[in-house]
Amino acid sequence: xxxxxxxxxxxxxxxxxxxxxxxxxxxxxxxxxxxxxxxxxxxxxxxxxxxxxxxxxxxxxxxxxxxxxxxxxxxxxxxxxxxxxxxxxxxxxxxxxxxxxxxxxxxxxxxxxxxxxxxxxxxxxxxxxxxxxxxxxxxxxxxxxxxxxxxxxxxxxxxxxxxxxxxxxxxxxxxxxxxxxxxxxxxxxxxxxxxxxxxxxxxxxxxxxxxxxxxxxxxxxxxxxxxxxxxxxxxxxxxxxxxxxxxxxxxxxxxxxxxxxxxxxxxxxxxxxxxxxxxxxxxxxxxxxxxxxxxxxxxxxxx
Numbered sequence: 001x002x003x004x005x006x007x008x009x010x011x012x013x014x015x016x017x018x019x020x021x022x023x024x025x026x027x028x029x030x031x032x033x034x035x036x037x038x039x040x041x042x043x044x045x046x047x048x049x050x051x052x053x054x055x056x057x058x059x060x061x062x063x064x065x066x067x068x069x070x071x072x073x074x075x076x077x078x079x080x081x082x083x084x085x086x087x088x089x090x091x092x093x094x095x096x097x098x099x100x101x102x103x104x105x106x107x108x109x110x111x112x113x114x115x116x117x118x119x120x121x122x123x124x125x126x127x128x129x130x131x132x133x134x135x136x137x138x139x140x141x142x143x144x145x146x147x148x149x150x151x152x153x154x155x156x157x158x159x160x161x162x163x164x165x166x167x168x169x170x171x172x173x174x175x176x177x178x179x180x181x182x183x184x185x186x187x188x189x190x191x192x193x194x195x196x197x198x199x200x201x202x203x204x205x206x207x208x209x210x211x212x213x214x215x216x217x218x219x220x221x222x223x224x225x226x227x228x229x230x231x232x233x234x235x236x237x238x239x240x241x242x243x244x245x246x247x248x249x250x251x252x253x254x255x256x257x258x259x260x261x262x263x264x265x266x267x268x269x270x271x272x273x274x275x276x277x278x279x280x281x282x283x284x285x286x287x288x289x290x291x292x293x294x295x296x297x298x299x300x301x302x303x
Contacts, residue, residue: 045075048101051082057111058084069096074228079106087111089248092128092229100233105261107235110243118266121273123244125236125265128226130251132167136160136222141168142202147213151205152191154220162197165190165225166204167251167274170218187212188274190225190253211276226252231260238264245271253277261286268294 047065052058062077062084069075074095081104092098100106108125116123139154152168160166169188189212194205229252236246246262249255250273257279262269263286270283271294285292 045069045072046078047075048078048080049084050080051084051106055085055111057087059086059088059090062086062090066090066093066096066098070094080104081106083107083109085109085111086125087114089124089127092126092226092231094130094225094227094229097230097232098234099230100259103233105233105235105259107237108246109237109239114243116242116244118242118244120244121248121267121271123242123267124246124248124271125238125243126231126234126247128229128231128247128249128252128255128257130165130223130225130227132251133222133224134158136164137166137220138222139220141214141216141218141220144216145210145214147211148209149206150209151194151203152210152214152220153203155202157200157202157204158222159199160193160197160204160222161199162193162195163207164193165223166193167191167221167223168210168214168218169221169274170214172213172215172218187214187218188250189214190223190251190274190276223251226255228254230256230258232256232258234260234262236260236262236265236269238262242266245269247271248273249278250274255279257281257283260284268292270294 047069049061049065065077069077070093077096077098078101079098080101084106086108110125136158137160138158139156141152142155143153145152167190170186172187189210191210192207194207196205231247243265244267246265246269247257247260248271249257253276255275255278257270258281260270260283269285269292270280272278280293283293
C-alpha cells in the first residue's frame with residue numbers, strides 16, 4: 001500500500017499535535033491521522049533557541065541546530081519569540097521543521113552589513129533548498145518530453161541510481177511565450193527516477209509523469225532535494241534592505257510554509273522555484289512588495 005503524502009493543518013508545537021477538524025498526532029516516530037501514516041520523523045528530537053540582546057549574528061547557532069537535527073534523522077527546531085539577526089541565509093534541511101515556540105512568531109532580520117541585489121532570488125533571508133549533484137547526472141535531453149511523459153532520454157549518465165532525483169531546467173524555446181511575447185520560457189522541474197531504472201541507461205523512467213513539457217537540449221542534472229520540511233510562524237523584516245526575498249524555496253518537494261509575515265523584501269516574501277508537492281498557507285505582508293508569493297515552476301501544490 002502506498003503511503004499517502006502528508007498534509008499539514010495547523011501545528012501545535014507544544015503538544016506535538018496537529019489539529020484542525022481532524023486530529024493528527026505523533027506516535028511511534030510517525031505523524032498519523034488515525035491509523036494512516038502521514039509523515040516520518042520524531043518530534044521528541046527537538047531543540048530550542050532564544051533571542052539575544054542587540055544585533056548579534058545568529059546564523060551559526062541556527063544552522064548548527066538545523067544540521068544537528070538533520071544528522072539525527074530529523075526533528076523540531078523551536079525559535080522563541082524575538083529577533084534573530086543573520087549575516088546570510090540558513091539552509092533548511094530534510095525532515096526538519098522550524099516553528100515559533102508556543103504558536104508565536106519569531107522575527108528574522110538582516111544584519112546592517114547585508115548586501116545583495118534587489119531582484120536576485122538568491123538574496124534571501126531563509127533558504128529551503130536542496131542541491132544539485134552533477135556526479136550522478138550532468139547531461140541534456142536528447143528528445144522532447146511532452147507534459148505527462150513517463151520517461152525522459154538524456155545524452156549521458158553518471159552514477160544515477162533508481163529512486164534518485166533529477167532536475168530539468170532551461171528555456172523551452174518552441175513551446176510557450178514568456179511575458180514579453182517571445183517564444184521561450186524558463187521551465188524548472190524536480191523529478192524522481194523510477195525504481196525500475198537500469199543504471200547506466202540513458203532512458204530514465206520516472207516515478208510520476210512530467211508535469212511540464214521540456215524540449216530537446218534542456219539541462220538535466222542530479223538532485224539532492226530538500227524533502228519533508230516545514231517553516232511555521234516566521235516574520236521576515238528588512239527595514240533598510242537590501243533583501244530581495246524572505247524565503248527562497250527550490251530543489252524541494254513536500255514542504256509546508258505557514259503563518260508567514262514580513263515587510264521590506266523587494267522581490268517577494270516567498271519565492272518558489274521548481275517545487276514539487278508544496279503547501280503555502282497564511283502568508284501576509286505588512287507593506288508593499290513586488291509579490292507576496294512568487295511561483296516559478298511550482299508544481300502540484302497549494303497556496
